[in-house]
Amino acid sequence: MNLSKDLMAASSTPLVLGILADGESYGYDIAKRVEQLSGGALNWTDGMLYPLLHRLEQQGLLEARWRVADSGRKRKYYGLTELGQCSLRHQQQQWQLITRTLSRIWNDTHQQTGALSDGHFA
Amino acid sequence: MVTSPDNPFDSDAQIAAWRQYLEQHRALTEADADELEDHLCAEMERLQQGGLSADEAFLIASKRLGKLDSVAREYAEVHSRRLWQHLVYSQPEKGYGWRWELLVVLVLAIAAAMAIKLPDLMAWVPYDDFYADLFYPQNLALFGLPFVGAYFVIKRQLGLRGWLLLSGTTLMLTLAVNTYPFVDYADTLMLSAIHLPIVLWFVIGVCYSGNFWQSQSRRMDFIRFSGEFAIYYLLIALGGVVLTAVTVGLFGFIGLDIGDLVAVWILPCGAMGALVIAAYLVEAKQSLLESMAPVLTRVFTPMFVIVLMTLLLTMLITGQGFALEREVLIGLDILLVVVLGLLLYGVSSRDPQQPPGLFDSLQWLLVSAALLLDLLALVAIAERLSEFGFSANRAAALGENLILLFSLSGYAWHYWRFLRGKQGFSALEQWQTAMIPVYVAWALVVVLLLPPLFSFT
Secondary structure (H helix, E strand, O other), X not given: OOOOHHHHHXXXXXXXXXXXXXXXXXXXXXXXXXXXXOOOOOXXXXXXXXXXXXXXXXXXXXXXXXXXXXXXXXXXXXEEOHHHHHHHHHHHHHHHHHHHHHHHHHHHHHHOOOHHHOOOOO | OOOXXXXXXXXXXXXXXXXXXXXXXXXXXXXXXXXXXXXXXXXXXXXXXXXOOHHHHHHHHHHHXXXXXXXXXXXXXXHOXXXXXXXXXXXXXXXXXXXXXXXXXXXXXXXXXXXXHHHHHOOOOOOOOHHHHXXXXXXXXXXXXXXXXXXXXXXXXXXXXXXHHHHHHHHHHHHHHHHXXXXXXXXXXXXXXXXXXXXXXXXXXXXXHOOOOOOHHHHHHHHHHHHHHHHHHHHHHHHHHHHHHHHHHHHHHOOOOXXXXXXXXXXXXXXXXXXXXXXXXXXXXXXXXXXXXXXXXXXXXXXXXXXXXXXXXXXXXXXXXXXXXXXXXXXXHHHHHHHHHHHHHHHHOOOOOOOOOHHHHHHHHHHHHHHHHHHHHHHHHHHHHHHHOOOHHHHHHHHHHHHHHHHHHHHHHHHHHHHXXXXXXXXXXXXXXXXXXXXXXXXXXXXXXXXXXXXXX
8 A cells, every 4th residue: 555655754653663662673684574564555665764864863862872683783773762662642632632533533434424525524 | 787697686785876876866875775774685585585586676676765856855854954955956057166165165266255355346335434434344245245146046047036035135235234323433333243243144044045045954954054164264264364373474575465355355355255165065074064063062072161160150249230230241141152052053053863972961051051151141231221221232132032931931941851861962953043033033123123213332
């Protein structure tokens, strides 16, 4: 599924923070986990993940350190800072609020199909 | 693509070529390229385990990383270290090569040099009254700085909107400053002459940003540019002074006194032309100063901390703090403005991804000391106000110190939170750029509103 650009931009931060809440990780792994968890439906342009990671690092939400991976290549690992955990909790609450509200709206409309045609939005 | 029958696909060479292409983009550092290369290789390994051949894996993996140009653009926004220019302006248009740019720079520099002599040649300078003395100090900023602005309007291809902005503000300021009926040696005249360059410099910044001050990264760029411009200009000035001194000396040996020629022509024309040249040099040779200027701030910051601390302690111990004389107050304000400049540049030249370090604690100390000194200055100004009432100078000093108080408090607060790990460095940068329009607005008030408010005295 193709997400709209705005939604993509808004959701990528909580996705990255959420994945890193399990412990530190590196870019490729993060991208793969997002793909898996979404059942392959969420497909980022992988290159765009890194500028995002760097931006979060600048905001103090992440901290990074270089390690040498098993393959012998240098690899940059990211982990949440205290500030990052704090920000994640905030974002969780916000997104839960949104999903709760949306699902209630959509459940309601399922139960009373047809009621939509009245001037509900006035 | 390198293909030969013996070796159908050389993935190492292919990756190396891909990486080389990445590194051409100046928005990406070597570390960024390392990180992306690791991603590419990891993806290729996974695909090859799935049964793809090396060349197929390379094609798919590099495709998945996205178009390199748009990825690099994204990087440039994040890094904000002036590199966006190389992306946005990396393709020179027809006729817009470096030769053409050099020609533009030379023409503008000569125009700036001529501009300062024009009033003399056209006999615009009034004779026999105080205006003759003050004409040049009052208009000084208006001769050179608009040409620096013009350079950026051309370089950034801002078009009509840029020209209108630049010529409009220049014209308005020129008219205002020269038609105000100032009384003899009015304080308000000197005040407006001091604050005028700040307003014009901001106009240059709006042109410099290339998108009319729209994005954070470009605002920070302009602050960096300003610092580097100052250093280049001082270097040029130093060289110019040495060169003219030697020339004057040599001509003196052969019995020719060219002192007048130097004072009347070479000095003013050189000073104006050098403005454009310095701006061009920062643009063209920025990588030179990028490594040097931050070192300078790191040298000067501790020195200023010591000076401010000593000053503060002396004032508190001797109890002189609350009875600042007029001259001391002026000196103090100049010192505080210099500190603010140092701070502006120090913040802008710092890599925002670095964790808090010793230098940041030092900066915080500098800000706090400046803040306390500013408070002392405000107390002194308040006392003078209650004693002598309002004057143009006191009003200007009050406004300046209040704005400094506000700005420095913000710096202190954001530095403190940054040092404690409560926020990233970007919040501090946001504060810094948000304050710029405030400084400019105040400068504009002093230039345009203060003279009529104090009836041009």
